[in-house]
Amino acid sequence: MRLVVVGASGRMGRMLIQAVAGAEGCTLAGAIEREGSPVLGQDAGILAGLAPLGVPVGDDPLPAFADADGVLDFTAPAASVFYAALAAQARIVHVVGTTGLSEEDLAKLKAASWHARIVRSGNMSLGVNLLASLVRKVAATLDEGFDIEILEMHHRHKVDAPSGTALLLGEAAAEGRGVALDARKVAVRDGQTGPRRPGDIGFATLRGGSVVGEHSVIFAGGGERIELTHRASDRGLFAAGALRAALWAFPREPGLYGMDDVLGL
Ligand SMILES: NC(=O)c1ccc[n+]([C@@H]2O[C@H](COP(=O)([O-])OP(=O)(O)OC[C@H]3O[C@@H](n4cnc5c(N)ncnc54)[C@H](O)[C@@H]3O)[C@@H](O)[C@H]2O)c1
Ligand SMILES: O=C(O)C1=N[C@H](C(=O)O)CCC1
Numbered sequence: 566m567r568l569v570v571v572g573a574s575g576r577m578g579r580m581l582i583q584a585v586a587g588a589e590g591c592t593l594a595g596a597i598e599r600e601g602s603p604v605l606g607q608d609a610g611i612l613a614g615l616a617p618l619g620v621p622v623g624d625d626p627l628p629a630f631a632d633a634d635g636v637l638d639f640t641a642p643a644a645s646v647f648y649a650a651l652a653a654q655a656r657i658v659h660v661v662g663t664t665g666l667s668e669e670d671l672a673k674l675k676a677a678s679w680h681a682r683i684v685r686s687g688n689m690s691l692g693v694n695l696l697a698s699l700v701r702k703v704a705a706t707l708d709e710g711f712d713i714e715i716l717e718m719h720h721r722h723k724v725d726a727p728s729g730t731a732l733l734l735g736e737a738a739a740e741g742r743g744v745a746l747d748a749r750k751v752a753v754r755d756g757q758t759g760p761r762r763p764g765d766i767g768f769a770t771l772r773g774g775s776v777v778g779e780h781s782v783i784f785a786g787g788g789e790r791i792e793l794t795h796r797a798s799d800r801g802l803f804a805a806g807a808l809r810a811a812l813w814a815f816p817r818e819p820g821l822y823g824m825d826d827v828l829g830l
Contacts, residue, residue, distance in 0.1 A: 566815055567594035568808075569629045569636040571648055573622050574604040574612055576722075577639035577662060577800060582613035584804035585637070591808065595629030596622045630655040635682075635811045639803075642666045649677035658814045660807045661685040664729025678821035682814040686824040687729025689806030693780065694824045696795045697737040700782050703791065704741025709763045711784040711791070713738050718771035718779045726770040727752055730795075734782050735766050 568585050572578040573596035585593045596609035602624065610618030623629065630636060630651050635658030638648050645663040650673070652659035659681045661674065674683055688694065704713065715738075717731040727735075732746075739746035744764065752768040761767070778797040783790060797803075806824065813827045824830075 566590060566635060566812060567592050567633045568811060569593075569595035569597060569626070569633045570609070571597040571626065571636055571638050571644065572640035573598050573609055574602060575639060577803060579613040580800045580804040581637045581639065581807060582609050582618075583615060584801070584808045586610065586613070586615055586618060588808055591812075593618055593620050594633040595626075596620050597626050597629060598622050598624060600624045626651055630657060633657055634815060635660065637662075637807050637811060639663055639807070642670050646670050646673045649674050649681060649683060652683070653677040653680040656680055656819075658682045658684070658811050660689075660810045660814070662689055662803060662807055664732075665725030675821055678819060680819050682817050682819055682822070684810040684814050684822045684824070684827060686806075686810070687733040688778075688803070689810060689824060690795075690797060690802040691806065691828060692795050692797070692802070693730055693733070694828055694830055696780070696782070696793055697734055698825070698830050699793055700734055701737040701741040703782075703784060703793070704738040705743075706741075707784055707786070707791075709742075711786040712761060712763070712765070712767070713742075714767040714769065714783045714785060716769045716771070716781045716783065718773070718776050720775050720777065721773050723772060726772070727768045728770070728778070728780070730778060730780050731768055731770070734780060735768065738766055738782065 570581045585591050608617045609620040637660050639662035664687050715731050717728045749766045751765045781794040783792050810827045
């Protein structure tokens with residue numbers, strides 16, 4: 566499978582280049598960065614801490630997408646929406662790891678999935694997606710006597726909050742409870758908030774250091790508390806999941822898929 570990595574010089578971009586280069590049956594077909602990026606022209610292998618791969622980082626996705634079977638995209642919301650349209654034109658796989666997309670962005674990805682095979686997830690790791698299935702089950706089992714709170718911590722460079730993973734876990738909890746997350750989500754608490762409303766799903770966000778990604782889903786009852794936690798310490802988890810998603814989507818029909826489809830959860 567010939568794969569393009571966009572956002573090539575990012576924290577995830579470099580991991581994705583490593584993952585593609587190390588995967589049997591996969592070839593790096595291109596490495597794309599923003600116009601004006603200081604890494605343009607550099608060898609993608611060198612950029613990712615590997616031996617040279619003979620793939621210079623470029624800023625024009627069109628020829629790269631035309632010569633590829635799929636694109637791995639951990640960039641920014643506007644970029645992912647742009648690349649989804651190009652992936653649709655090229656009829657290729659588009660794995661979207663980018664988080665912080667708006668409802669409008671998500672609608673554009675849905676439209677692009679008429680022609681592209683898109684796999685989108687706020688977290689590409691097996692562990693988090695397994696955790697989400699557990700959270701769904703626990704939320705379905707415990708009534709509103711158990712308050713659901715989601716705590717997440719990431720590194721100081723992260724620019725969106727709550728994390729895509731926290732929202733993914735919140736959606737699982739809401740599905741388990743049979744409610745819409747948007748109707749129960751409380752992501753900011755400040756000042757005289759009044760007592761907690763039964764059935765709400767709270768989010769708390771910590772940022773600092775080099776934390777790769779830590780998430781806890783807390784079910785707080787009267788006299789007891791259940792806590793389900795996932796800690797990631799290596800971004801290679803996410804890159805491996807993204808590659809697995811691309812290979813899974815390659816033979817499939819156009820559509821918008823998630824990691825639960827890829828992992829059979
Ligand atoms: N789904 C997951 O499993 C998962 C895991 C880790 C990170 N993420 C998400 O991936 C995204 C990136 O995270 P990161 O830590 O790598 O960030 P980063 O800032 O290190 O990397 C983003 C890269 O994208 C590039 N970029 C931005 N716009 C671009 C464009 N139009 N064309 C080409 N490149 C462009 C930037 O220059 C940068 O190099 C974030 O949204 C993050 O939440 C998701
Ligand atoms: O480092 C990041 O940024 C991460 N983003 C994803 C999220 O928003 O949940 C996945 C974890 C790491």
